[in-house]
Amino acid sequence: MTTKPLDTIALMKVVMKADEExxxxxxxxTTNWAAHIGKAVQDAVLVASPWNPASKPPPEEAGEVLVLMQDGSHEIAWATYWHGASRDFACWTFRDPDETESPVAWMLIPKKEP
Structure with missing residues (x-):
């Protein structure tokens, strides 16, 4: 994953806003505080790349997407939706049935050029 690094001031603004939240x-x-700060920084870094945070899943019609796992590996997955539930998004479903990690980001699979 190639991303543009955040400058120090931008990073501090992200941390200060997340701290206030x-x-x-x-x-x-506390662990909850650290998790919130970490997620805010991670999401801010992803904004500067073609990756979308996994916390904002793709639309259902996107089908299979490329996901970035916590260990840096890539998998093919799709967002599973439960219609009529309190939230439509239910979970990530992977081609590999043994995958148990949660992705940190996703992007549309680049189209092959003819």
């Missing part, structure tokens, strides 16, 4: 539900230094 945690007020009322997570104390600084």
């Amino acid at each position: 945690t007020r009322g539900f997570a104390l600084r230094g």
Whole structure:
């Protein structure tokens, strides 16, 4: 994954905004606080790339997409939707039935040129 690095000021703005968002539900230094900060930084880095955060799954009609796993590997997957549920998105489904990790990002599979 090639991304443009965030400059120090942009990174600090992301951290400060995420820290402010945690007020009322997570104390600084706790696991919940750290997870929220980490996710905010990860999402900010992904914005500068062709990758989309896995927290914002692709539209159902996208079909199979390329996903980036936590260990840096790539898999083919699709977003599974449950219509009528409180949220339409249910989970990620992988070609590899033994895959248990959650992806961190996704992108449309680049089309092969003829």
